[in-house]
Amino acid sequence: MEVLPALLFIAIQFILLFLYPLQPAMSRPHNNFTDLESLLAFKASVADPYGLLATNWTANASFCSWNGVRCSHRRQRVVALELPDFFLGGSISPHIANLSFLSHLILSNNTLTGPIPGAIGRLPRLVRLSLANNSLSGPIPLRIFNMSSLVKVSLAINNLSGSLPSDTDPPFMLPRLQFMSLSNNHLTGSITPNFARCSQLQVLSLSFNNFSGSIPPELGNITGLNILYVGSNQLTGTIPASIGKLSKLNQLSLGNNYLQGAIPEELGNLLDLQYLRLDNNSLTGSIPMTLLNASKICTLYLSENNLTGSIPATLGVSWPQLEFLNIHTNQLTGRLDFINSLSNCRNLQRLILSKNKISDFLPDSLGNLSTSLNNLVLNSNYIKGIIPSTIGNLSGLIGLYLGENELTGEIPSEFSRLKGLQGMFLYNNRLSGYIPPELGLMTGLNALSLEENALSGTIPYSLGNISGLQILSLAANGLFSSIPDSLWRLSGLLLLNLSGNTLDGSLPQQMGNLKFFDKLDLSKNRFSGNISSILGNLQKITYLDLSNNSFDGEIPSSLDRLVINVEYMNLSYNRISGTIPKSFTNLGKLYSLDLSFNKLQGPIPEGGVFSNSSIVSLEGNPALCGALKLGFSPCPPPSNSKSNLHLLKYILPPIVLVVLLLSCFCTRLIFLRRGKKLKLPSEDASLNTIRVISYRELVRATDNFSKANLVGRGSFSSVFKRHLDDGLITAVKVLNSENQSALRSFDAEYYVLSKIRHRNLVRIISMCSNLDFMALVLQFMRNGSLEQWLHSHNYYLNLLQRINIMVDVSLAFKYLHHYHPHVVVHRDLKPSNVLLDENMTAHVSDFGISKLFLGDSQSILSATAPGTLGYMAPKYGSTGKVSRKGDVYSFGILLLETFTRKKPTDAMFDGELSLRQWVTRAYPSTVLEIVDPDLLKESVDIQREPSSPIIVGQCLSSLIELGLSCSRDSPQERIQMRNVVPKLQKIKNDFLSKSPRS
Structure with a gap:
């Protein structure tokens, strides 16, 4: 029996030995x-x-x-x-x-x-x-x-x-780190000096965040650093001199901060530096001469600072590899002799020195600059003397900007060699002589601006050969003779300004070829003859000025076709006779109509633009009558001969009887219709009464417009709150009467608000206007603007409140775009223009740059301010096209902002990333990551149970989808406001129906 345990032990040892x-x-x-x-x-x-x-x-x-x-x-x-x-x-x-x-x-x-x-x-x-x-x-x-x-x-x-680790946080130990990029995030706090412990660090990129405080001088101890990007933050203080110890530094970007002080001379020790951006700060002092020691510089941005002194004369010798030099918007003075040295920079592409105080002659050596130079920007200085003909050697030039200087002499004919030039801007100088016919060889030109000089002679016929020309401004010169027929072949011309010359002749029929005209200014010349009826073909025109000429005859009836777009029409100081066409009452978009000092006669049309004295100017036409509020005498009754009296005895009684019967019928019909209208939810009977308020009452009600009653202040106006004598609380919007833009804003806002009535639009109570004072008295909104509710720490809107506000805004725009007799385009929808009353009902406000036009027009071209960046539709700033689809885009951005609580102008949306792109990137899979996180935490009248987050998430996802649909880049792909309303209401109803009530 003892053998068995021994065998078992041996077997186990064997197994262990085998498995080991x-x-x-x-x-x-x-x-x-x-x-x-x-x-x-x-x-x-x-x-x-x-x-x-x-x-x-x-x-x-x-x-x-x-x-x-x-x-x-x-x-x-x-x-x-x-x-x-x-x-x-x-x-x-x-x-x-x-x-x-x-x-x-x-x-x-x-x-x-x-x-x-x-x-x-x-x-x-x-x-x-x-x-x-x-x-x-x-x-x-x-x-x-x-x-x-x-x-x-x-x-x-x-x-x-969040922030980077400080000295009190766990150890910062990255001994092998060579590359660290944290750019384009939302990091805050200060830049930690702990990076100095990373002795092998070569690249440190912290740009496009919200870092504050100063740049740690300890960064100068990272001796192997090649790239340092800390631009586009909120950094303050001075540039540390210790950065000059970074001997291997290749790229340094500190731009778009709040840095002050001088540029450290120690930066000249950076012998490998190629890229330097210090722009858009508050730097002072001069450009240090020691910086010339950094001989490898290719790109230098020092623009938008307060630098003084002169530009170093040997700049080009010291920086032979220079490609981009941008020093615009400083206080630089001195001479242009540094240009001589720039001929050494064979790769130079951009030279931008505009908006300084440089006073010198342009050297002939400009023509020795690199043929790679594509933009030469020297406008808004004090440069004098002649323009060197050698500029014609710069064969790669695309833009030439020499405007707002003190240049004299003639325009060099050698410019004709600049075949690739697209824009030539020589305006506001003292140039003289003829316009060279050779300019007609510059077939790539899009814009030619020669206004406000002393040019003489005729307009060259050859300019009509520049088939792509869109902007031609020759105003305020001494040009004479007639307009060459060739100009009317420029079918793509958008702007033609020939005002302030001594041109003569009549308006030809060929003018009708310019279908895309936006602005035509022929004022202050010697044109004569009838105003051509062909002007009626220019249906896209918004600005027409033929004043101060010798036009005669009657106003052609064809001009009523300009009703579609025209905003400004000036025919004053001519010899125009006849009557004012009644069709002018339909010029619904006009902010100025000047027919003064002509030979017009007969009755002034009633209604339309003629009901607003601030828009229309008719003085100097003594034969006009009617329109008492415009200062004219009543029209005399028609002469009464005996035969007429005899005839009236027989025809007057039946006419009176018919009129009485029709009056009774119409009165009954109006009464019935008014009874029905009171039932419409979108109308408010209380909106129909406009009170008359005197200037004295406004002064008393606002304590002489004291600061204690000041609610807000804008670029055009100040708003005061006060109780009137009858206890009504109002907002008194006082316009800056010295600002021409404010005058137009006042006219536009009063004109629009006086014609529209809707429960979701701010109601106008009255206006007060004289030569020195203008004010609108508006409905006061106790709960302020959507802007403060979205972006102030002590305000909060729950999900249902935000949905209701968006429904209110959409109803307002549905009415403006589709249910008012005149289409109204607001053009500046943003949270600050959405006001909330005591019941948190939203009201759209501020119609200062709105457009009101007849019918169902799709779009117009506008030369006025387009709205607010971030809310403005893409390409609108460049095309100037106004349409309802622009408002739809703004509504889409407003919708995204309301539910993400991110402004389209936030620092994170800088450069290539916009609010819409940021939301698109998250939609649909991660949309809940970008919405306002507080909306996911609340109950919003929902019991806190597992289904609630799903319901909220579905609702938010639908709202974001609608915001993206409204804000598509292509106007044709955006939905109409009449379709937005039912979609929003469905989202709201689905949310309420699925939400368990507490």
């Missing part, structure tokens, strides 16, 4: 299984819309062969996960930290959301971390700043927030 060599092999599958689990967890957490992982990450193949996975040869452990540009959404699984051999994690250029897992900080071998260009949010885990193996970190272009 296999132990490492058995442990490897266990560790590999951990890697497999981590990869599968990662796959489960991300969205793979194109199936790039699904088709390859399968159990049929070893994970070491999966897309983006790289394993070590010896142990078959995952050492790299590289999935850039895979269109992945979702979040990053914290299980990725279990890939303990991982050295490269590259997930850039996807749409990942959520936070960066803090567990990544446990990867002991991680060398490269690249999560750039995603939608990651939250703070950067502090552990990342204590990973001793990290060499390259790129977290740029995300939505990361």
Whole structure:
């Protein structure tokens, strides 16, 4: 029996001895299984819309062969996960930290959301971390700043927030770090001096964030630094002189901050520096001569500062590789002798020195500059003397800007060699002589601006050969003779300004070829003859000035076709006779009609523009009558002969009887219709009464417009709140009467508000106007503007309130665009123009730049201010086209702002990223990551139960989708406001029907 235990012991020893060599092999599958689990967890957490992982990450193949996975040869452990540009959404699984051999994690250029897992900080071998260009949010885990193996970190272009570790945080230890990019996020706080501990750091990019405070001087100790970007933040203080110790620095960007003081002379020690941006700060002093020692500079931006002194004369010799030099908008003085040295810069492309105080002659050496030069911008200085003909040697020139100087002499005919020139701006100088006919050879020209000079002679016939010309301004010169017929062949011409010359002749029929005319100014010349009826063909024109000429005859009836777009018409100081066409009452978009000092006669038409004395000017026509409020005598009754009296005895009684019967019928009909209108929800009977308020009452009601009653102040007006004598609370909007734009704003706003009535539009109570004072008395809104409710810390709107406000605004625009007799385009919809009354009902306000036009017109061209950047439709600023679709775009942006609480003008939306692009990138998979997080936390009259977040999420997703539909780049793809209203109401009804009530 004792033999059995002995045999058992020997067997166990044999088994252990046999298995011992296999132990490492058995442990490897266990560790590999951990890697497999981590990869599968990662796959489960991300969205793979194109199936790039699904088709390859399968159990049929070893994970070491999966897309983006790289394993070590010896142990078959995952050492790299590289999935850039895979269109992945979702979040990053914290299980990725279990890939303990991982050295490269590259997930850039996807749409990942959520936070960066803090567990990544446990990867002991991680060398490269690249999560750039995603939608990651939250703070950067502090552990990342204590990973001793990290060499390259790129977290740029995300939505990361929070601050960088300070001295009191866990240790900042990145001894091997060479590359750190955190740009284009929402990081705040100060730039930590701890980066100075990264002795191997070569690239540090922190631009386009919200960092504040000063630039740490300790950064000057990172001796191996090649690139330092900290521009577009909120940094203050001075530029540390210690940056001059960064001897290997190649690129330095500190622009778009609030830096002060002088440019440190120590920057001249940066002998490898090629790119330097210090623009848009508040720097003072002169350009340091020591900077010339940085002989490799290619790009230099010093614009928009307060620099003084002169530009160093040897600049071009010192910087032979210079390509871009931009020093505009400073206080620089001195001479232009540095241009001589710029001939040494054979790669120079842009030279921008505008808006300084440079006073010197243009040197002939301008013609020796590089043929690569495409923009020469010297306008708004005190440059004098003649224009060198050698500029004609600059064959690569696209834009030539020499306006607003003191140049004399003639325009060089050698400019004709500039075949690629698109814009030539020589306005507001003292140029004389003829306009060279050779300019007609510049076939690439789009804009030619020669106004406000002393040019003489005739307009060259050859200018008609520049087929692509869109802007031609020759105003305020001494040109004479007639307009050459060739100009009327320029079918693409948008603006023609020939005013202030001594041109003569009549208006030819060929003028009708210019179908796209926006502005025609022929005023202050010697034109004569009838006003051609062909002008009626210019139906896109918004500005027509034929004043101060010798036109005669009658106003052609064809001009009534200009009703579509015309905003300004001036026919004053001519010899025009006849009557004013009654069709002029339909010129609904006019802000100025001047027919004064002619020979007009007969009755002044009633209604339309003639009901507003601030728009129409008719003085100097003594034979006109009617329109008592315009200062004219009543029209005399028609002469009564005996035969007429005899005839009236027989025909008058039946006429009177018929009129009485019709009056009774119409009175009854009006009474019935008014009774029905009172039932319409969009109309308010209280809006029909306009009170008359005197200037004295306004002074008394506002305590002589004291600061205590000041509610707000804008560029055109100030708004006061006060109780009137009858207890009515009003907003008194006092216009700046010295500002011409304010005058137009006042006219437009009163004209529009006096014609529209809707419960969601601010009601006008009265106006008060004289030569020195203008004020609108408006309905007061107790709850202020949507702007303060969205972007002030002590205000909050819940989800339902925001939906209701958007419904109110959409109803207002549905009425303006589709249900008013005249289409009204607001043009400046933004949160500050949406006001809230005591019941939180929204009212659209501020019609100062609105457009009111007849019929159902789709668009017009406008030369006036287009609205507010960020809310203005793309390309509107360049085309000037006004349409209802522009308001729809603004509404879409307003909708996105209301539910994300992000302004389109926020610092994060700078350059190539806009609010709409930011939202589009998140929609639909991660839309809840970009909406106002407070909306996801509230109950909004919903019981706190599991279904509530789903209901809120569905509602927000539908609202964001509608905002994107309204704000599409193409106007044709935007929906109409009449279709927006039912969509919004459906979203609201679905939200309320699915929400359990408490």
